[in-house]
Amino acid sequence: xxxxxxxxxxxxxxxxxxxxxxxxxxxxxxxxxxxxxxxxxxxxxxxxxxxxxxxxxxxxxxxxxxxxxxxxxxxxxxxxxxxxxxxxxxxxxxxxxxxxxxxxxxxxxxxxxxxxxxxxxxxxxxxxxxxxxxxxxxxxxxxxxxxxxxxxxxxxxxxxxxxxxxxxxxxxxxxxxxxxxxxxxxxxxxxxxxxxxxxxxxxxxxxxxxxxxxxxxxxxxxxxxxxxxxxxxxxxxxxxxxxxxxxxxxxxxxxxxxxxxxxxxxxxxxxxxxxxxxxxxxxxxxxxxxxxxxxxxxxxxxxxxxxxxxxxxxxxxxxxxxxxxxxxxxxxxxxxxxxxxxxxxxxxxxxxxxxxxxxxxxxxxxxxxxxxxxxxxxxxxxxxxxxxxxxxxxxxxxxxxxxxxxxxxxxxxxxxxxxxxxxxxx
Numbered sequence: 001x002x003x004x005x006x007x008x009x010x011x012x013x014x015x016x017x018x019x020x021x022x023x024x025x026x027x028x029x030x031x032x033x034x035x036x037x038x039x040x041x042x043x044x045x046x047x048x049x050x051x052x053x054x055x056x057x058x059x060x061x062x063x064x065x066x067x068x069x070x071x072x073x074x075x076x077x078x079x080x081x082x083x084x085x086x087x088x089x090x091x092x093x094x095x096x097x098x099x100x101x102x103x104x105x106x107x108x109x110x111x112x113x114x115x116x117x118x119x120x121x122x123x124x125x126x127x128x129x130x131x132x133x134x135x136x137x138x139x140x141x142x143x144x145x146x147x148x149x150x151x152x153x154x155x156x157x158x159x160x161x162x163x164x165x166x167x168x169x170x171x172x173x174x175x176x177x178x179x180x181x182x183x184x185x186x187x188x189x190x191x192x193x194x195x196x197x198x199x200x201x202x203x204x205x206x207x208x209x210x211x212x213x214x215x216x217x218x219x220x221x222x223x224x225x226x227x228x229x230x231x232x233x234x235x236x237x238x239x240x241x242x243x244x245x246x247x248x249x250x251x252x253x254x255x256x257x258x259x260x261x262x263x264x265x266x267x268x269x270x271x272x273x274x275x276x277x278x279x280x281x282x283x284x285x286x287x288x289x290x291x292x293x294x295x296x297x298x299x300x301x302x303x304x305x306x307x308x309x310x311x312x313x314x315x316x317x318x319x320x321x322x323x324x325x326x327x328x329x330x331x332x333x334x335x336x337x338x339x340x341x342x343x344x345x346x347x348x349x350x351x352x353x354x355x356x357x358x359x360x361x362x363x364x365x366x367x368x369x370x371x372x373x374x375x376x377x378x379x380x381x382x383x384x385x386x387x388x389x390x391x392x393x394x395x396x397x398x399x400x401x402x403x404x405x406x407x408x409x410x411x412x413x414x415x416x417x418x419x420x421x422x423x424x425x426x
């Protein structure tokens with residue numbers, strides 16, 4: 001950026017306030033550069049990024065191999081639409097399906113688009129394969145879910161901020177309690193029109209809720225028993241974030257490099273996004289085997305930008321970085337250290353009363369009510385101390401740094417977090 005183009009934080013925020021829709025409430029920091037686990041604001045202050053663009057930047061900011069693939073492809077061919085073939089999409093589809101052990105991939109751009117795509121596939125499968133009467137299919141979802149903010153998705157959200165004054169809502173969804181096998185069993189046994197069960201392996205936006213051990217495996221078994229598709233939304237939890245290539249891999253050896261190919265829970269439909277591009281480009285995907293994906297025929301679904309050459313090149317590069325740099329293993333090891341150190345600290349501090357998570361997707365529970373400003377104030381103090389994080393649901397702070405972080409950097413961050421929490425001792 002030239003001297004004439006420089007802008008202050010105050011000016012940048014004022015421009016957004018005046019000319020942009022107010023659909024976010026960002027922390028008041030204006031970032032202009034990123035590299036690895038660090039970001040810098042327009043004044044040059046350096047911060048640890050402990051959000052990773054909601055787990056989109058698992059491979060670190062501006063990873064040279066991902067950016068290199070993007071730049072090289074952008075200089076060659078950017079977009080053909082799907083009216084024609086391009087020489088990158090098939091290669092990407094082959095690499096991704098072999099990585100995740102599925103037959104087919106349907107490429108999209110954003111996480112919400114991928115969720116919508118999965119819902120459409122599930123419904124069409126229900127009518128053409130399971131034999132449910134047309135327009136009668138229902139999909140089970142979980143309370144406190146977050147799958148995006150399109151009209152269909154907010155129809156089964158119980159977040160009043162996302163829902164209010166956006167109706168009428170889309171029918172065809174049944175909400176049950178998360179991590180409750182009896183609730184799932186009851187619906188499956190009483191309703192023959194259920195086509196699918198859509199679930200986050202860990203509820204991230206709700207506050208990093210990790211389900212009980214065995215929940216996902218037993219939920220999948222129930223779905224199989226009732227010929228219902230198990231749909232895993234791994235937009236946030238996938239691509240090594242939780243210490244496995246996929247959160248549904250559970251405790252198997254799937255650290256990508258040593259993947260056995262037999263995950264603990266194999267979704268019928270897998271939804272990916274965010275880190276599928278390493279945060280460099282909008283890339284999302286829905287994966288399924290032939291018996292499910294074959295219901296999609298020309299004209300049923302599409303996207304002008306879905307599967308474009310840049311997305312394909314970036315997607316392959318992003319997945320290769322995860323594999324070659326063993327980021328799942330790193331996330332697993334560092335996550336254990338993070339939770340262990342916080343668990344030792346919490347009994348000595350009355351500001352926080354819990355830590356939970358898996359891999360490098362974690363959260364701390366602030367000892368205050370959901371409607372208080374304490375978590376926000378702590379994040380403001382963390383910012384001043386050189387670390388960026390954001391509250392969720394009022395009194396929860398999510399911590400999700402890039403997976404390229406070193407142990408030395410993590411311990412430095414733990415020190416920043418604990419010292420900041422001490423500032424709020426009551």
